[in-house]
Amino acid sequence: MSKQDDLKRAAAEAAFDYVREGEYLGVGTGSTVNHFIDVLAERAPEIPGCVSSSKATTEKLRAAGFDVVDLNSAGALGVYVDGADEANAHLELIKGGGGALTREKIIAGAARTFVCMVDASKRVDLLGRFPLPVEVIEMARSSVARSLVKLGGEPELRPGFVSDNGHPILDVHNLEILNPIEMEDAINALPGVVTVGLFARRPADVLIVGDAGGVETVKRGG
């Protein structure tokens, strides 16, 4: 395992403390989440099942022996555990590097507690160094891209990629995100945008950071 993988695994182990037995668990997507699923498989909590944010996560959860149910049948969701591409001090995030941003935002929005795991390299003062993913309806790809340029970004079509929902993704480079809530609202308002990977209206509640010196847990407003 690489050093960064060790940090992701450490964050995933710490995130396990938030799993509540008897409750459905929301599970995100990505390499940090894959470590978390490994931890789940090892510790085998008594949960009725999981709500998954992607086909890849569903496959891995099922292979580990967990039931995966639709969000509609899970009822109110307790905890959602996921990774992120960037996190600021307010626990606002950029997500969607793995392309699962739409389902991730839906599940995060439905959950009581959103637990986000990152390695220390992902903590930033200002969001936006990581290209901001925007999932769009195919016919709106160019018009949304022009609007994103007007907002100061440089959108690039993610090559050869289609989301689990069947949509392309624009990765927006060099966007100055001084006010994440305003930027999220502005991009969401563009016709044809399915989801923007800014999680400012629904930030994490708990950020677990794997660092060389150990794991740090940061709580929103705490």
Ligand SMILES: O=C(CO)[C@H](O)[C@H](O)COP(=O)(O)O
């Ligand atoms: O938002 C995501 C997927 O859509 C991931 O959480 C994000 O890309 C982080 O991935 P990783 O844990 O592999 O670094």
